[in-house]
Amino acid sequence: MSRRKNMSNEAENTAHATGKDLGAPPILLTKKPTRARASAGGRTKTACIRTFGCQMNVHDSDRMRRMIRDAGYAEVLRYEDADLVVLNTCYVRENAVDRVRGHLGELNRLKKEGRVKKVALTGCIGAGQEARDLERAYGIDLVLGTHNTYELAQFVGLPGMEETFTPELPGTEGEHTAFVTIMTGCNYQCSYCVVPSVRGRMVCRPMENVLLEVRRLVESGTRYVTLLGQTVDAWREDGRRFCDLLQRVADIAPRVWFTTSHPSNMEDRTLRLIGQKDTLVKRLHLPVQSGSDRMLKIMHRGYKSERYRRKIEVFRDAVPDGTLSTDIIVGHPRETEGDHEETLKLVEDCSFDAAYVFKFSPRRGTEAAELPGTVPEEVAQRRFLEVLRAIEQSAFRRNRRKIGSVEEIYIRHGRTGEDGKAAVGETWSGHAVHVVTDAEPGRYVTAKIETAGPHVLYAGVPFGPPR
Numbered sequence: 001m002s003r004r005k006n007m008s009n010e011a012e013n014t015a016h017a018t019g020k021d022l023g024a025p026p027i028l029l030t031k032k033p034t035r036a037r038a039s040a041g042g043r044t045k046t047a048c049i050r051t052f053g054c055q056m057n058v059h060d061s062d063r064m065r066r067m068i069r070d071a072g073y074a075e076v077l078r079y080e081d082a083d084l085v086v087l088n089t090c091y092v093r094e095n096a097v098d099r100v101r102g103h104l105g106e107l108n109r110l111k112k113e114g115r116v117k118k119v120a121l122t123g124c125i126g127a128g129q130e131a132r133d134l135e136r137a138y139g140i141d142l143v144l145g146t147h148n149t150y151e152l153a154q155f156v157g158l159p160g161m162e163e164t165f166t167p168e169l170p171g172t173e174g175e176h177t178a179f180v181t182i183m184t185g186c187n188y189q190c191s192y193c194v195v196p197s198v199r200g201r202m203v204c205r206p207m208e209n210v211l212l213e214v215r216r217l218v219e220s221g222t223r224y225v226t227l228l229g230q231t232v233d234a235w236r237e238d239g240r241r242f243c244d245l246l247q248r249v250a251d252i253a254p255r256v257w258f259t260t261s262h263p264s265n266m267e268d269r270t271l272r273l274i275g276q277k278d279t280l281v282k283r284l285h286l287p288v289q290s291g292s293d294r295m296l297k298i299m300h301r302g303y304k305s306e307r308y309r310r311k312i313e314v315f316r317d318a319v320p321d322g323t324l325s326t327d328i329i330v331g332h333p334r335e336t337e338g339d340h341e342e343t344l345k346l347v348e349d350c351s352f353d354a355a356y357v358f359k360f361s362p363r364r365g366t367e368a369a370e371l372p373g374t375v376p377e378e379v380a381q382r383r384f385l386e387v388l389r390a391i392e393q394s395a396f397r398r399n400r401r402k403i404g405s406v407e408e409i410y411i412r413h414g415r416t417g418e419d420g421k422a423a424v425g426e427t428w429s430g431h432a433v434h435v436v437t438d439a440e441p442g443r444y445v446t447a448k449i450e451t452a453g454p455h456v457l458y459a460g461v462p463f464g465p466p467r
């Protein structure tokens with residue numbers, strides 16, 4: 001998806017300095033033929049899955065896609081061609097709920113016309129307080145939260161399952177890239193965040209269970225594994241910490257990344273491991289949210305900006321060629337001009353390579369939604385643009401440093417650029433690169449970086465054939 005489309009997909013409350021994909025159209029992740037064909041009056045049944053929100057949701061959708069495929073459904077891209085539509089939703093910001101309402105209204109109409117038979121609402125909105133209202137208002141057939149996604153299996157006619165994350169049901173077996181969830185939920189209580197109430201407390205998957213899934217994926221041809229969790233670096237089991245698990249995974253899989261981390265859990269040895277281990281992508285996503293200690297306290301983030309800065313120093317020292325990205329919220333209740341200035345200062349000091357900048361959005365049931373000191377919309381908008389501009393400048397400056405270097409590039413998507421010419425790849429430093437090649441996703445090419453924008457690098461013609 002092009003950068004411009006990606007940005008316009010977003011409501012005005014969010015902007016990304018890199019391409020995090022919210023509310024993307026459904027992607028056919030499995031290219032394998034459907035095993036059995038479920039039939040509806042002699043024809044194959046069809047299903048459409050639409051995903052909103054974060055990578056956790058993309059991954060949950062992969063699992064549901066597997067279930068649907070195993071039940072004999074063929075996947076289609078348009079609602080009007082689908083017997084079953086699954087909306088896998090995000091609840092993090094208010095505009096996400098509004099957008100899902102729009103989709104539900106459309107689906108309700110298609111159902112009345114007899115074109116869509118069943119609608120399932122899953123994901124974070126499914127687990128939230130609004131789910132019952134939506135179910136009634138739009139005649140939804142199945143509502144599932146994030147903890148019981150596995151119940152979809154029975155709904156589509158498969159034998160019942162009892163848990164969602166098992167090596168028996170990897171999301172993307174046989175694909176070049178795969179997500180592996182290592183923990184669910186979150187034990188923090190950030191003032192603004194709805195995740196703890198919709199995803200529950202932290203549950204860590206046993207190490208052996210994770211490693212089994214990674215081994216199977218690698219045997220099935222997966223070349224890039226991303227470990228997932230809301231606070232992935234909080235993973236622990238019997239005295240073992242995230243760094244131990246990461247090391248084991250990086251011994252098995254040829255290319256590994258992880259997201260998303262919490263600064264309070266990020267150990268220095270993990271940062272050093274990123275620099276040392278050649279199968280780890282040298283990119284760290286470490287959300288800071290604000291540069292002001294006063295705001296970090298109000299947000300209950302559990303660290304001060306000095307501690308965050310120190311982590312970044314360790315990272316830059318251990319991984320000199322690495323990329324660093326973050327999340328920042330502007331306009332949280334009680335944020336003053338002084339707090340905002342401190343965020344801008346932190347952005348300057350940390351030289352981020354990318355960031356997701358969010359305007360605060362009050363979420364029902366969170367502490368921040370009840371706090372006095374609301375920041376007026378026009379002030380929040382100005383601060384938002386100021387942070388965004390600072391991030392883009394920093395990203396552009398850092399990206400330009402890569403010009404002239406020769407990079408090994410992992411091809412993530414084939415020629416899908418705006419003009420169909422460039423494939424989208426990723427360097428070991430975690431930079432996104434456009435490169436003109438016919439190489440298949442999952443292959444590597446080597447090429448020289450010729451130019452750079454704030455979001456992406458552009459490489460010349462690769463040297464030699466893809467590997």
Ligand code: 5AD
Pocket residue numbers: 092093192193194287289327328329358359360361362363
């Ligand atoms: N308003 C704005 N941004 C939010 N985020 C989470 N909750 C909110 C909210 N209520 C942002 C945080 C988090 C990212 C995934 O979404 O920056 O890190």
Ligand code: SF4
Pocket residue numbers: 186187188189190193194195196230231262
């Ligand atoms: Fe939400 Fe905070 Fe947990 Fe992240 S750490 S999921 S922002 S509560």
